[in-house]
Amino acid sequence: MESFSNADGGDIVLEIARRIVENRAYLSDIDGLIGDGDHGVNMAKGFSLAAERLRGKAQPLGASLGTLGDVLMTEIGGSMGPLYGVMFSGFADTLKEVQDIDAAVFERMLRNGLEEVQSIGDAKVGDKTLIDAYAPALQAFSAATANGERFGDALDALVAAAEKGRDGTVDLVAKIGRASRLGERSRGVLDPGAASCAIILRAFAEGAKAKLDSSEPRKPDGAQS
């Protein structure tokens, strides 16, 4: 079974934070079109604060995700603080006491995170929110693993579906959140939450994939461990 070690995975969170900070202006610019233009600013603030706390600590992936979730939830506010806060805390809860993260654990983690997000927000698929990147990404990952695809390939499918979902938000009318006040006028613009979600999922998937590639070569098929 392909997997990577929870203990060695903490730097994935730093990489997620780096990409969010790198996209500060991009996310704020999209948000300025249908929101109040602060999505990138707030996200960058939260993720860089979490990165500061994590730097040099070499915590496991699960614990690092927990720190990120806590920082977002307690320090950021807005809508994205609690939404991404509970998502990362949900990821962290799944990884508690897990040593090796295989595709099944990864899928369970994604599912928990989505459930947490949906427990505090009311968004459904099609409402023009981060769910429109997240839900299809999870679905693609599950479908790929159910099909017997390798963990790394399932991660590729996840990224592709997240970005396709993000791009699809251009054609949607916002049903929830501040942009929903725009009605029809929210059509034609990317959803900033879906955009940041796609960035997070890509960074996470690429980080996980790099760990898979660098871990021990797979045992030949059929070998027992």
Add this chain to the structure above:
Amino acid sequence: MQRFINNPDLVVDDTVRGFVKAHSDLVKLADNPRVVAYAQAPVQGKVGVITGGGSGHEPAFIGYVGRNMLDAVAVGEIFSSPTAKSFHDAIKIANGGRGVVCLYGNYAGDNMNVKMAIKLVAKDDIEVQTVVANDDVCSAPLDEREKRRGVAGEILMWKVGGAKAALGGSLEEVRAAAQKAIDNCRSIGVGLGPCTLPAVGHPNFSIEPGKMEVGIGHHGEPGTRVEPLKPAADVAREMTKAVLDDHDLPAGTEVAVLISGLGATPTNELYILNDTVEEEVRARGLKVARTYIGNFFTSLEMVGATLTIMALDGELKELLAVDVACPAPL
């Protein structure tokens, strides 16, 4: 930007520090620098009354902390909800042993953070009730009132809730009075010019010269229509019609009128609006019992104004008359 700012990322911290220095007789900062509390909080034996919201609306929300008013306010970034932790800390510092009521506006972030704060508070053994304001008539149709935003009617809701608590009301009585206050409020905003978030640096929407946006929200949420800018009397008539058509009040009803500037409109123009609003209200057979004119609930330097009309009954009249001391005008 022609603004008095040190660092765009520190605007809220700098604001709150200056505010607390100016009003240390009435307010104090909690251990959490994003919670402003009444200097005497918690008032033992009194229901705690709190709110919270994004910054950039000064004197709301922090200006309404004081005696017989709000006991604590959770402070968010500019136009962004406070954290769940700040709402939680505001609840704790306001708790005088008889429970806390949180009176806030209907924004996605506030809804989520209050919900999470209530989860956090479960272990503190403090009973919390909430009232969500939804007085903005243009933000959703009347039959979807629960979707409407809370705007300047919140100030009257805080005043009523704060007064009810000061008179010894129970948690349920304070909640019910605040709920009645907001149920009896209808508001509308008209925008003439946009505002700029300091950290963003450019206006995030535009209103062309010679136009007005009817129904605009407190963060520049688009209104229901953009029209050529009319004389003040016509604008006032349109605003009064929008709020009163939404609120079927029997002739003879007494009302409170609150006109707030959005930040960059001169106060004299608010009086110009009121000149016609008062006539229009009277023409419908209603009686203006109280009028509040000023900058109560702003949106940075947005040009424009909001009109709130609140139907009064004996209890609301009595509660609005309770003496208060807070930094903001009321």
